[in-house]
Amino acid sequence: MEKKIMKVGIVGFGGVGENIARCILKQADIKLKAIAEPDEAKRKKAEETYGLKAYADYRKLCEDKDIDVIYNATPNFMHPEVAITAMKSGKHVFSEKPFSIKKEDIAAMLKAEKESRRYLQIDFEMRYSLLCKRVKELIDAGEIGEPKNILFNHFCGGQGFEKEKTWRAKIENIGGYYIEEGCHRIDIFRYYMGAEMEEVMAIPAPQVRGPEGWYRAYREPASTLCFFPGEKLANLITIQHRAVYFPPPGMENELGHEYNVSVVGSEGSLYTNFWKATILLMDFSGPGGKTCLKRIESYRGIDLNVLHHNSCGFFRDFVYRMRDGKPPFFNAFDSWKTMACAFACEESIKKGGKRVTVDYTLPEGQ
Numbered sequence: 001m002e003k004k005i006m007k008v009g010i011v012g013f014g015g016v017g018e019n020i021a022r023c024i025l026k027q028a029d030i031k032l033k034a035i036a037e038p039d040e041a042k043r044k045k046a047e048e049t050y051g052l053k054a055y056a057d058y059r060k061l062c063e064d065k066d067i068d069v070i071y072n073a074t075p076n077f078m079h080p081e082v083a084i085t086a087m088k089s090g091k092h093v094f095s096e097k098p099f100s101i102k103k104e105d106i107a108a109m110l111k112a113e114k115e116s117r118r119y120l121q122i123d124f125e126m127r128y129s130l131l132c133k134r135v136k137e138l139i140d141a142g143e144i145g146e147p148k149n150i151l152f153n154h155f156c157g158g159q160g161f162e163k164e165k166t167w168r169a170k171i172e173n174i175g176g177y178y179i180e181e182g183c184h185r186i187d188i189f190r191y192y193m194g195a196e197m198e199e200v201m202a203i204p205a206p207q208v209r210g211p212e213g214w215y216r217a218y219r220e221p222a223s224t225l226c227f228f229p230g231e232k233l234a235n236l237i238t239i240q241h242r243a244v245y246f247p248p249p250g251m252e253n254e255l256g257h258e259y260n261v262s263v264v265g266s267e268g269s270l271y272t273n274f275w276k277a278t279i280l281l282m283d284f285s286g287p288g289g290k291t292c293l294k295r296i297e298s299y300r301g302i303d304l305n306v307l308h309h310n311s312c313g314f315f316r317d318f319v320y321r322m323r324d325g326k327p328p329f330f331n332a333f334d335s336w337k338t339m340a341c342a343f344a345c346e347e348s349i350k351k352g353g354k355r356v357t358v359d360y361t362l363p364e365g366q
């Protein structure tokens with residue numbers, strides 16, 4: 001039987017929204033019906049460059065009975081309003097990270113999901129991207145035994161200390177480093193460990209040039225320690241945004257991140273280098289009981305976005321699941337747990353790196 005062509009709409013036609021539009025337009029089995037965007041110039045671009053119908057008010061897009069799924073690519077502070085309206089209008093929603101910048105709004109979004117009987121998927125897309133997915137497969141297959149210790153090094157690319165001048169310049173629009181950015185890494189820690197974080201310590205980075213030198217409206221962390229049951233530990237090392245790492249010329253807008261991640265297990269370890277697109281596996285019980293290199297997996301020649309920023313592939317997967325009546329890759333409540341850890345990190349960094357217990361209780365009465 002022929003499968004239904006799902007019809008989708010995108011709210012927010014900025015960096016992410018346009019990127020997703022370009023990608024979905026290449027898809028024969030998904031129809032991008034319209035976008036919504038308050039900025040006139042961007043609407044014009046959507047109409048003239050891509051031949052799309054463009055609404056100024058996202059509520060008009062939500063009212064379109066023909067649309068099955070909405071991609072919410074609005075700024076962080078708009079996520080709850082758009083997602084709740086869309087679900088109440090009967091649409092499944094794929095919503096950008098962060099879930100929301102306030103716990104109360106997350107509770108309201110989860111409530112709307114339940115009451116509307118629609119699905120809400122948060123774009124923690126690293127989980128869906130090829131390299132992270134492969135690492136998770138290797139862990140689940142027992143290649144390194146039980147994961148015990150993770151080290152995630154993250155450098156953000158760019159052209160030095162440039163202060164952000166968009167909506168991201170205001171802290172009330174983004175929420176904080178962990179809510180805006182660190183949540184991706186925290187999500188990966190939970191995913192790889194297959195366990196829930198109990199406590200966190202978010203240690204602020206030394207002040208290099210003071211608040212004037214901050215890239216976004218927050219002081220960044222140098223190190224984030226995430227404590228799991230059974231003395232398992234994950235550590236995120238970050239370096240002052242856009243100060244150190246420069247992507248190869250011509251690739252500044254392609255990626256803007258440099259990652260490498262080590263996972264040490266009870267029987268072996270693995271190391272992922274995202275730029276080099278390799279996963280290196282070590283075995284602790286090689287010949288003579290010595291640690292040896294088990295193998296190197298290489299994923300060269302694959303689109304970098306597919307390797308570690310696969311929002312488009314993840315969205316496509318969500319749309320197909322909605323078409324086929326299947327649940328999402330992971331549920332929204334799971335993403336709430338990642339955000340609960342992010343909120344604990346925000347509290348810890350404000351307290352200068354004090355150890356904080358993660359509170360997984362959702363605000364009541366939403």
Ligand SMILES: NC(=O)c1ccc[n+]([C@@H]2O[C@H](COP(=O)([O-])OP(=O)(O)OC[C@H]3O[C@@H](n4cnc5c(N)ncnc54)[C@H](O)[C@@H]3O)[C@@H](O)[C@H]2O)c1
Binds near residue numbers: 011014036042078125
């Ligand atoms: N998953 C990821 O890795 C990833 C990467 C980048 C950005 N993001 C997230 O995606 C979202 C969008 O980021 P971006 O970089 O595209 O920002 P952007 O500023 O480029 O785009 C946001 C767009 O939303 C529009 N907008 C504002 N209010 C609106 C409204 N009421 N209705 C419709 N549109 C509205 C803005 O005019 C703008 O065009 C953010 O939440 C961001 O955190 C996620």
